Amino acid sequence: MIRSVLAHNSSVLLFLACLGVFTIGVTALSEIAGTGLISTSFIKTLGKTLCLCLIALAMDLVWGYTGILSLGHFAFFGLGGYMIGMWLMYERTHNIVTASFSNNVIPPTASEIEAAIGNQIFGVVGSSDFPIIWILSHSLALQLILVAAVPGLLALIFGWLAFRSRVTGVYLSILTQAMTLALALYLFQNDSGLRGNNGLSGLQNLPGLNSVPQATVSLWLFWASAFALGLGYLFAAWIVSGKFGSVLRAIRDDEARVRFLGYPVESYKLIIFTVSAVIAGIAGALYYPQAGIINPAEITPIASIYLAVWVAIGGRGRLYGAVIGAASVSLVSTWFTGGQVPPISLGFYTINWVDWWQVVLGLSFVLVTLFAPKGIGGLLDLWTGHKRPNRHGKDLGPCSGALQEREAEI
Numbered sequence: 001m002i003r004s005v006l007a008h009n010s011s012v013l014l015f016l017a018c019l020g021v022f023t024i025g026v027t028a029l030s031e032i033a034g035t036g037l038i039s040t041s042f043i044k045t046l047g048k049t050l051c052l053c054l055i056a057l058a059m060d061l062v063w064g065y066t067g068i069l070s071l072g073h074f075a076f077f078g079l080g081g082y083m084i085g086m087w088l089m090y091e092r093t094h095n096i097v098t099a100s101f102s103n104n105v106i107p108p109t110a111s112e113i114e115a116a117i118g119n120q121i122f123g124v125v126g127s128s129d130f131p132i133i134w135i136l137s138h139s140l141a142l143q144l145i146l147v148a149a150v151p152g153l154l155a156l157i158f159g160w161l162a163f164r165s166r167v168t169g170v171y172l173s174i175l176t177q178a179m180t181l182a183l184a185l186y187l188f189q190n191d192s193g194l195r196g197n198n199g200l201s202g203l204q205n206l207p208g209l210n211s212v213p214q215a216t217v218s219l220w221l222f223w224a225s226a227f228a229l230g231l232g233y234l235f236a237a238w239i240v241s242g243k244f245g246s247v248l249r250a251i252r253d254d255e256a257r258v259r260f261l262g263y264p265v266e267s268y269k270l271i272i273f274t275v276s277a278v279i280a281g282i283a284g285a286l287y288y289p290q291a292g293i294i295n296p297a298e299i300t301p302i303a304s305i306y307l308a309v310w311v312a313i314g315g316r317g318r319l320y321g322a323v324i325g326a327a328s329v330s331l332v333s334t335w336f337t338g339g340q341v342p343p344i345s346l347g348f349y350t351i352n353w354v355d356w357w358q359v360v361l362g363l364s365f366v367l368v369t370l371f372a373p374k375g376i377g378g379l380l381d382l383w384t385g386h387k388r389p390n391r392h393g394k395d396l397g398p399c400s401g402a403l404q405e406r407e408a409e410i
Contacts, residue, residue: 011320016230016234020230023223026222027219027223030043030215030219032216040215040218043218043219043222044218044291047286048225048290048330049326050229051229051283051286051287053326054232054279054280056310056323056325057279057322058073058076059308059311059322060319061240061276062273062276063308063316064317064322065245065249065252065272066252066272069170070172070173070176070276071173071301071304072176072177073176073277073304073307074280075179075304076154076284077284077299078284078296079183080147080280080283080284081287081288082200082284082294083146085200085203086137086194087137087143088202089137089201093120094117094138094207095207095210097113097116098113131193147285148278148282151280152274152281156270159274163269177301181300183299185296197296198295199298203289203291204217204290221290225290229323235279237319240319248272306361307326309365310326311325311326312368312369313368313375315378316375318375321374321375324377325376333361336353336357336360337354339354
């Protein structure tokens with residue numbers, strides 16, 4: 001499989017090599033290596049950026065390659081974060097509670113420990129009882145399964161209902177946005193079982209590693225994020241390289257013709273939508289332990305709109321474009337909103353970039369859409385002299401109207 005992917009997509013090997021060099025370079029410049037040229041907080045930022053690149057890959061699979069503009073993929077991202085956050089919060093609280101009971105003359109019962117844990121976690125919302133959705137929170141293995149299963153199941157149900165009704169275009173985008181909004185509004189409620197607006201916090205403290213410095217933990221999570229991105233890129237390249245990927249691109253370009261040729265369009269859409277949701281959930285599970293907290297505000301529709309902007313700026317329909325777009329916007333956003341860019345005084349008004357960054361991002365999206373629809377990835381194609389086929393309205397097979405083609409490199 002790997003040999004076939006590399007044979008069709010030479011950029012995969014280049015991407016993995018660049019990712020490996022980047023990971024080694026950051027490690028060498030970290031505090032753990034002794035140089036300390038890159039701070040622990042910035043390593044966390046880089047790790048989170050890699051996770052955002054992974055969800056951008058997922059978005060590119062459904063939008064760039066299949067033509068489904070989903071404005072709800074951050075819902076899957078957040079669900080993945082919530083699933084791992086439940087275990088992190090339960091296990092950390094369990095350790096604190098058992099340590100506090102260790103000085104008791106009479107050892108506590110299992111029910112007393114459970115009640116104390118529930119009070120610690122849910123006391124902030126006026127409760128002490130564990131909701132049913134926390135029934136597996138004591139098991140890391142089961143929660144890791146849920147990281148993929150819960151977003152995947154939600155995408156499967158939603159996609160089945162939407163695609164079987166043949167909802168397409170802007171209507172499908174509105175439906176995905178409504179799904180995300182409904183989920184966020186539900187999670188904002190205190191009786192949702194996930195602490196409402198308070199969310200899950202303290203996720204950066206990995207259970208059992210209290211003696212391990214945060215610099216080390218941050219580097220471990222950075223490595224995990226880099227490994228997941230590399231594996232996700234290879235997997236995405238495999239998906240879009242074969243016949244399955246060709247059908248996806250055909251659906252993007254002319255869905256009616258593909259359906260007329262006898263392909264089960266709805267099944268293809270449902271598979272790629274579900275797979276991309278699973279990838280998004282995994283990205284979220286790696287992101288929030290580095291962010292330290294997750295709450296419903298993280299998965300409101302605006303976050304998914306930002307995701308679409310990242311992919312558009314990077315260049316949709318190109319896996320490397322999605323990564324470039326997410327990484328560029330994330331790091332530039334950190335630079336602007338972190339107060340590192342000096343304000344500009346116009347005499348009558350002072351531009352504070354913390355307040356104006358979203359305007360800059362929106363303007364960038366408009367300019368890219370109007371003047372560089374292929375995004376940064378398209379500029380990279382021009383620089384390398386790489387040409388991609390234009391499938392719109394052209395016969396690319398041996399006979400008139402054929403859908404056969406040899407796609408350009410990803």
